[in-house]
Structures are given as C-alpha cells and as structure tokens.
Amino acid sequence: MLKKIVIFGVGLIGGSFALALRKAGAVEQVVGLGRSTASLLRAKELGIIDVIGTSLEEALQDADLVLLAAPVAQTESILAAIKPYLQTQTVITDAGSIKVEVVAAARRALGEKIVQFVPGHPIAGLESTGPDAAIDSLYVGRKVVLTPLPENTTEQIALVARAWQQCGAVIHQLTPENHDAVFAAVSHLPHLLAFALVDDIARKPHAELLFQYAASGFRDFTRIAASSPEMWRDISLANQTAILTELDAYIAQLTRFRGQLAAGDGAAMHAMFSHAQSARQNWQRNIEAAEVQPEPENDE
Ligand SMILES: NC(=O)C1=CN([C@@H]2O[C@H](COP(=O)(O)OP(=O)(O)OC[C@H]3O[C@@H](n4cnc5c(N)ncnc54)[C@H](O)[C@@H]3O)[C@@H](O)[C@H]2O)C=CC1
Numbered sequence: 695m696l697k698k699i700v701i702f703g704v705g706l707i708g709g710s711f712a713l714a715l716r717k718a719g720a721v722e723q724v725v726g727l728g729r730s731t732a733s734l735l736r737a738k739e740l741g742i743i744d745v746i747g748t749s750l751e752e753a754l755q756d757a758d759l760v761l762l763a764a765p766v767a768q769t770e771s772i773l774a775a776i777k778p779y780l781q782t783q784t785v786i787t788d789a790g791s792i793k794v795e796v797v798a799a800a801r802r803a804l805g806e807k808i809v810q811f812v813p814g815h816p817i818a819g820l821e822s823t824g825p826d827a828a829i830d831s832l833y834v835g836r837k838v839v840l841t842p843l844p845e846n847t848t849e850q851i852a853l854v855a856r857a858w859q860q861c862g863a864v865i866h867q868l869t870p871e872n873h874d875a876v877f878a879a880v881s882h883l884p885h886l887l888a889f890a891l892v893d894d895i896a897r898k899p900h901a902e903l904l905f906q907y908a909a910s911g912f913r914d915f916t917r918i919a920a921s922s923p924e925m926w927r928d929i930s931l932a933n934q935t936a937i938l939t940e941l942d943a944y945i946a947q948l949t950r951f952r953g954q955l956a957a958g959d960g961a962a963m964h965a966m967f968s969h970a971q972s973a974r975q976n977w978q979r980n981i982e983a984a985e986v987q988p989e990p991e992n993d994e
C-alpha cells in the first residue's frame with residue numbers, strides 16, 4: 695500500500711496510473727502537479743487526484759513514490775525543482791517514451807540523489823491526451839519496461855515494479871540503450887511516418903477531396919497522427935540518433951520499393967508484401983494476442 699504518490703503531469707499516462715492504483719486499493723493519497731491549472735482542476739473533478747500540489751515541499755512531504763508523466767523535455771527541470779525537497783524514502787520513476795536522455799537529464803538534475811530514480815516506460819497508450827483520456831484499465835496486461843540504474847537498490851526497483859503490477863502491468867527490463875533502439879524501430883518511427891503522411895496529404899491542393907474518400911486503411915495507418923505534437927517533438931529530439939538510423943533504413947526500403955514499382959517488378963513486390971504479411975500475422979498471433987484483455991467494464 696502506497697500512502698502518498700505525487701504525479702507530475704496528470705494527463706493520459708499519469709492519470710491512468712492514479713486511477714489504476716486507486717481501483718486496486720493500492721494508494722491512499724494522490725497529489726497532482728502540472729503546468730495547467732485547468733487540467734489539474736479537471737483531474738480533481740474526475741477523482742483522479744485528491745490534492746492539487748501548490749508547494750513542492752508540502753507535496754513531497756512523506757511521499758512514497760513520484761511519477762513523472764510530463765513530456766520528456768520537462769524531466770530535468772522537474773527533477774531539479776524537486777531535488778531540495780526529496781526525502782530519502784521517496785522513490786521517483788517516470789513514464790517517458792525514451793530512456794537514455796531521460797537518465798542523462800536525471801543525473802544532471804539529481805546528482806547524488808540519482809539513486810532514488812528508477813526509470814520506466816509503460817508500453818500502453820492512446821492518441822488522446824489529458825485527464826479526460828485517463829482510464830483505470832490502460833495498463834492491464836500491458837508491458838512496462840524498467841531500465842534500472844546501477845545505483846538503484848533492489849527495494850527501490852521492487853517498489854516501482856509493484857506499483858505497475860498493481861495497475862495490471864507485466865514488468866520487463868532493458869538497458870536504456872536497448873530500450874531506445876527498440877522503440878525507435880517499433881514505436882517512434884511509425885508515429886513519425888503517420889504524422890508525415892497526414893501532413894503531406896493535408897497540404898495537397900485537393901486535400902479535402904482526398905480526406906472525403908479516406909477509409910479504414912487510412913484510419914488504421916494514421917490514428918497515431920492524432921497524438922500530441924509536443925510529446926512527439928520531445929521524443930524525436932531526445933532519441934535523434936536511433937530514429938535517424940531507423941528512418942534511413944526505411945528510406946532505403948522505400949527506394950528499393952520505388953525501383954521495383956517503376957520497373958513493374960511484380961515478383962519482387964509480391965515477395966516483399968508476402969514477407970511483411972506473414973511477419974505481421976505472426977506478430978499478431980504470437981505476441982500481440984497474448985496481451986489482449988477483456989474490454990473494461992466502463993467502456994460503452
Ligand atoms: N501517450 C502515450 O500513448 C504514451 C506516453 N508516454 C509518455 O508519457 C508522458 C506523458 O504523456 P501523456 O500522458 O500521453 O501526455 P498528456 O498530454 O496527456 O499529459 C501530459 C501532462 O503533463 C503536463 N505537463 C507539461 N509540462 C509539465 C511540467 N513541466 N510539469 C508538470 N506537468 C507538466 C501537461 O499539462 C499534461 O497534463 C510522455 O513523456 C510520454 O512520452 C508513455 C507511454 C505512452
């Protein structure tokens with residue numbers, strides 16, 4: 695049982711964490727802090743947080759766990775601000791989609807208190823943002839990747855792991871470097887491609903006509919282009935090197951495909967489509983299906 699958790703950034707991710715812990719009866723008090731008063735008031739109205747933190751000292755007093763769930767570029771300034779008030783029993787974690795730069799920012803901000811920071815990343819989300827998007831079932835059956843630091847104690851790592859497990863999540867561990875390389879390929883690149891495609895279409899002179907006829911393939915491919923621009927700007931800049939590697943590989947793939955199409959090489963195109971089709975089917979059958987959970991009761 696956590697007596698007090700403090701959440702910086704009570705949006706989709708921070709709000710869902712609070713709701714899930716509440717549902718599990720795993721937390722007594724949730725304090726929320728953020729950039730937007732309107733959003734914090736809404737989080738309180740929705741029963742996500744008990745208290746809107748006004749003083750950092752008061753908010754951090756007797757806190758068991760702090761979750762950073764703001765866009766990743768905010769990490770250093772939030773941690774620098776809380777450092778003077780951080781008591782030794784408090785463990786800090788984060789939900790940022792990148793880890794190498796988050797860890798570097800945490801080291802700069804926290805100095806010797808870095809021992810108290812256990813980095814994490816829930817592999818669950820949506821394209822919608824803010825407290826209204828938060829749901830208590832977001833993490834059920836989903837993975838949370840922890841990238842613990844050599845300085846962390848077993849107890850600190852266990853406290854963070856337990857909190858996510860109480861939200862229904864399954865804990866995995868990676869190094870920050872492996873984490874960022876993996877997610878550049880399977881999360882960051884797809885989001886950036888979706889943004890780029892929708893932006894390209896929306897700038898065409900006949901965009902209105904195109905959108906008029908866009909159907910489910912367009913919807914499936916581009917859903918994530920409705921995600922937060924600030925969040926994705928921060929992720930792109932913070933994971934620049936790994937994303938550039940994946941982007942270059944994808945550009946080479948598109949160039950190869952362009953050559954096949956221009957040459958009318960149906961056999962080469964069919965081979966590539968078949969390879970992709972079976973990889974997608976295998977992923978869905980063997981990996982994704984294992985995570986699928988019953989619909990939450992409160993979903994219409
Ligand atoms: N959206 C998604 O699907 C996922 C997001 N993440 C990560 O979770 C974090 C939060 O994302 P979301 O909840 O989706 O975004 P969100 O936009 O729903 O919530 C972020 C909240 O942070 C607040 N905020 C901004 N600057 C702040 C600051 N300096 N101090 C305190 N609060 C601040 C905003 O006002 C907002 O309420 C990001 O770091 C993102 O990389 C991780 C997994 C999935």
Ligand SMILES: O=C(O)C(=O)Cc1ccc(O)cc1
Nearest residue numbers: 791816817818819820821918
């Ligand atoms: O909306 C989706 O399908 C996502 O893929 C959400 C998501 C976005 C960012 C992450 O770091 C993890 C998950």
